Amino acid sequence: MNKINWGVLGFARIAKNEGMPAILEAESARLYAVASRSEEKLAEAKELFHPEKLHNSYEDLLEDKGVEAVYIPLPNALHREWAIKAMEAGKHVLCEKPLAMNEAEAREMVEASRKHKVLFMEAFMYRYTERTKKTAEILQSGVLGEIRHVDSTFRFFLDREGTIKMKPELGGGALYDVGCYPVNFATMVFQEEPVKVSVAATMQNQVDVQISALLEYADGKTASLHAGFNAFGKNYSEIIGTRGRLEIPDSFLDNEGIMILYTDQGKEEIHVPACHRYTLEVEDFSSAILESRDPMLTLEESMQNARILDRIFEAI
Structure with missing residues (x-):
């Protein structure tokens, strides 16, 4: 080919x-x-x-x-x-x-x-992982009911000397580096922009090393998003609706794992296989060029994410 x-x-x-x-x-x-x-x-x-x-x-x-x-x-x-x-x-x-x-x-x-x-x-x-695909399927199925809250965290302990992640002039900081993932995740779930943004942040050398943002949407929906460099790692998300709750450990990774769905019918463990997220991303983008089509992520979504990141920074 x-x-x-x-x-x-x-x-x-x-x-x-x-x-x-x-x-x-x-x-x-x-x-x-x-x-x-x-x-x-x-x-x-x-x-x-x-x-x-x-x-x-x-x-x-x-x-x-x-x-x-x-x-x-x-x-x-x-x-x-x-x-x-x-x-x-x-x-x-x-x-x-x-x-x-x-x-x-x-x-x-x-x-x-x-x-x-x-x-x-x-x-x-x-966005190319089996974990994210299964999350999208569950959202589209309606089993969770009306989504009321999203909680998402991506943090790790940064201990590399001289890393660009701690240089403000190069765009360092936890929000840019890993916080953008929870922001994108919330955007994927709600597909709308918040009406209000509140933030708590810990700054070090003009760079955010820990940040939590509360995003409030129309009709009382909320998202609590967290990122950081200064404590033990966590990679986890949860979606809560009127009829169910979905726990997503390792939300942004591509390893094999289990998601847990809770509804009135009880607890269901959902297996997700491992995959190669970067390879799938390159494959989609390359194929999009060859097939004269758009790749998975739209520019409109990226613009929306950029606006939300701006609002979070403004609220610090």
């Missing part, structure tokens, strides 16, 4: 551990080129992944006519600049979450994708 030639801008940790292995594994993708300003990182990328081309600047990769799609794993503060440059060069773009530093940047990026007629998607890989 046809394969899309991928270029990767920067040999970042997420690219090394997840993005590039996913491109290699996806049937409709080919790891064609990698760009890094570090000769050491280029040598490591060549040894580990054997891309066809190595470029010592991002500009050179974007000028490479063999590159059809670009994966952007760069620090959050660089997403807007390089996504737009890639789209101006006629490349389709899969950009790591969060899409941008704010709604204004996200709008510029979306407008560029439309102007240059290229596909553009925010890389929320958890």
Whole structure:
């Protein structure tokens, strides 16, 4: 079958551990080129992944006519600049979450994708997991009744020295890094924007290391969303409706596990198999290019997420 030639801008940790292995594994993708300003990182990328081309600047990769799609794993503060440059060069773009530093940047990026007629998607890989698919099926079935509350948490203990996650100038902080997942999850469930946002946050060196947001929606619906770098890890969500409750351990992961559904009929354990979330994401995006269709996540949803993130930051 046809394969899309991928270029990767920067040999970042997420690219090394997840993005590039996913491109290699996806049937409709080919790891064609990698760009890094570090000769050491280029040598490591060549040894580990054997891309066809190595470029010592991002500009050179974007000028490479063999590159059809670009994966952007760069620090959050660089997403807007390089996504737009890639789209101006006629490349389709899969950009790591969060899409941008704010709604204004996200709008510029979306407008560029439309102007240059290229596909553009925010890389929320958890949306491709069997766990998320089963959650969507349960929501659509109506077994939970009218949804009244969502609780979602993504946190871990950050102990890496010099990490970009703690640098405000690069878009660091728990909300950008992992809090955007609960925000996206709540948006997926409610499919509307909150009418009120309240926040409690712990700041360290101008970066949020712990944050909790209460989102209030129309008709009294609520979502409590939590993220952090400063305590033991937790990855968990719960959806509560008028007729049932769904517990989702490891909400944003792709491991095998059990979700638990509670209704008047009792307790039901729902098995979810393991999958490769990043590979499924790359497969969908590559296939969307080949089939001239939109990928799973819409730009409208990403714009909505950006607006909610802005409102949470404003409430700190």
